[in-house]
Amino acid sequence: MLIISTNDLMCLNINTFASFFAARRRLTLYQAGPHTGEFNVNHLMQRILLQTFVPLLCSLFALSALAVSLPDGFVYIEDIIPDIRSEIRYFSENNFVGERIDGYEKPECILTKKAALALKEVQAELKSFGLGLKVYDCYRPQRAVNHFVRWARDLDDTRMKHQYYPDVEKKNLFKDGYILEKSGHSRGSTVDLSIVPLEADDAMELDMGTKWDYFGPKSWPSSLEVGAAQRVYRMLLHLVMTKHGFNPLMEEWWHFTLADEPFPDTYFDFVVK
Secondary structure, three states: OOOOOHHHHHHHHHHHHHHHHHHHHHHHHHHHOHHHOOOOHHHHHHHHHHHHHHHHHHHHHHHHHHOOOOOOOEEEHHHHOOOOEEOOHHHOOOOOOOOOOOOEOOOOOEEEHHHHHHHHHHHHHHHOOOEEEEEEEOOOOHHHHHHHHHHHHOOOOOOOHHHHOOOOOHHHOOOOOOOOOOOHHHHOOEEEEEEEEOOOOOOOOOOOOOOOOOOOHHHOOOOOOOOHHHHHHHHHHHHHHHHOOEEEEOOEEEEEEEOOOOOOOOOOOOOEO
């Protein structure tokens, strides 16, 4: 399917006008006849202007298309940390719901600038050991949280239970606090992440003992159900994140919120794109 954006159409229109003026010039010169030796300076200026400004205008339109507007104070994490890894699971079917989540139109990590800059310091410290960060979720629109709530109330949909909540009854997800009607992620300074080696682009994250978003006590950072190596990796993530201003969550080893978050009482709902 061919998709043409508004900016593409604007460039096409400009180029259409350029072709029109070029054709008009050729017709005028033909009517004048080469034998007359006439040369219209206006035609020359017209050609110079079209050849100079049409590509420039198209470039400006293309740049404006790339620069998706975010609310003040928010940034794309890759603009701040170019070498960070990401796997935005809610843009895919590989999550506890089993389908793409409302509000995720692109697999992008968006955070408040303040949180992103703090995360940059974490990345720099890990990089000195050949390690880096991998993010699974960052800012989360409120409509995505609403999607989780609707899913949790549908007790017949258990297609991902064996992968993400094998030991938890779905009817207890609200009571046990796994699903809430508000999420700190919607305030823009909470991030779900892990640690990966940096030597390969497709390097697997360090083995933390459970997968990301696994519901159950085994995911608690303090859990003794995982091996010694997994506890060491969790401790490393905990230490480096808290050192740079993030608070952990006692039920999820991957979940951290900037302590001095800029929007502590605001839950945003703009789309991730």
